[in-house]
Amino acid sequence: MSSNNNTISFPELIKLKRDGKQLSPAEIRTFVQGVTSGAIQESQIGAMLMAIWQMNMTDEETLAMTREVMNSGDTLEWPKEWRVVDKHSTGGVGDKVSLPLAPALAACGCKVPMISGRGLAHTGGTLDKLESIPGFNVIQSVQQVKQILQDVGCCIVGQTGSLVPADSVLYAIRDATSTVDSVPLITCSIISKKGAEGLSALVLDVKFGRAALYKDLDSARKLAQSLVTAGNKLGVKTGAVLSRMDVPIGQSVGNAVEVCEALECLKGRGPEDLTELVTILGGHLLCMCDPSFTQESAKMEIALKLKNGEALKKFQAMLEAQGVSADVASSLCSDETDYFRHMRRAAHQTELPVPDEGAVLDIDAMALAEVLHKLGAGRTKSGEKIDHSVGAEILVKMGQQVEKGESWIRIHHNSPDLSKHQYSVLEKALVIGSLNKYKPVSCVAEFIRPNNPNMS
Ligand code: IUR
Secondary structure: OOOOOOOHHHHHHHHHHOOOOOOOHHHHHHHHHHHHHOOOOOHHHHHHHHHHHHHOOHHHHHHHHHHHOOOOEEEOOOOOOOOOOEEEEEOOOOOOHHHHHHHHHHHHEEEEEEOOOOOOOOOOOOHHHOOOOOOOOOOOOHHHHHHHHHOOOOOOOOOOOOHHHHHHHHHHHHHOOOOOHHHHHHHHHHHHHHHHHOOOOOEEEEEEEOOOOOHHHHHHHHHHHHHHHHHOOOOEEEHHHHHHHHOOOEEEEHHHHHHHHHHHHHHHOOOOOHHHHHHHHHHHHHHHOOOOHHHHHHHHHHHHHOOHHHHHHHHHHHHHHOOOOOOHHHHOOOOOOOHHOOOOOOOOOEEEEOOOEEEEEEEOHHHHHHHHHHHHHHOOOOOOOOOOOOOOOOOOOOEEOOOOOEEEEEEEEEOOOOHHHHHHHHHHHHHEHHHHHHOOOOOEEEEEEOOOOOOO
């Protein structure tokens, strides 16, 4: 380990990491404080991030950096008797899990101060989805969050400037320096934010597959283990689920269309894979907070809240608390399904036919996400505007027997037509074949349990 010299210069710090040395907690503090105060130049931050990307960090360094970033701004505190929980996903196509999960947990008596992000690249952001609902306001002060948790039990909000300011700086520079895919940097970014939320328990949904950041299970497991270790050492009971991200989650991808599907899930009639993911993730959180639950009984408790309308009531109350008019909230949460009375519908809907009779063997989530991104559903640079009405409804299910010519997907778009290239990408995204080649797989592959925070 390098010396504990308080007067070390930033170039010296960068050189230490560049040369593969382990940084001491004091050296990491100097770096993070320099990031927060603006004393360190962007070029120096970029160089340090690249040195970390190249040389990696030990668990001790990762923990020290996570702790410093977490403490770079305000941290939230709650009444002791509250069970404050949250979930974080590393990003998936069609991943609208947070929308039904937060109110289902609130219906179980938990408090859920969910701080979410916006979509970047091919994956959508929870905040973008919610902003398809007229009036929904993701910007809430800490005081407002406290009030909503007191009154409703859950809220889904954007990050305020006073929480983890160092992460905002580091994240933007990581994006510009190709240093996003580093296990210690991802760990620091995710866990610092969750640590600042003052949680009792956290479940992480770490995705692997062709539309995930990590393509294979082994690399995703390494990230999950790093996240679980850092979370627990910071005092948050943290577990992780490893889930597949090859085909879209549920039957819809986009922003407004995903809100419709989340509402269906909250009415107890969501697609099986979405409901499964919501109940598994919620079940793990309930179990972590309350040892009287088994994983199975906790999962059933979440499923019950989706079936009996209690989660839906919490969602309606959350919509109202976050600025949606009582009329719109009550109509969206009523028995009716004409959600586009309240959300903008795209000017055009184009359906594509199945090319051959057979069973649905594959739907490529990545291909679908790329087409929707180009049509305006996603952004390339942070801050870019997106079109909430662009999306896709997938009209067939994996393993389903289909006839030649029937529609398999409905694209919602505002451009006059899809391009030749977009048609061709979509046509290749669907694979039809013989039913005996279809192997159903569960979306969740593994769970990594909270480990003992005192273990080294
Ligand atoms: N989400 C975050 O909050 N931080 C990250 O580094 C990634 C996703 I990748």
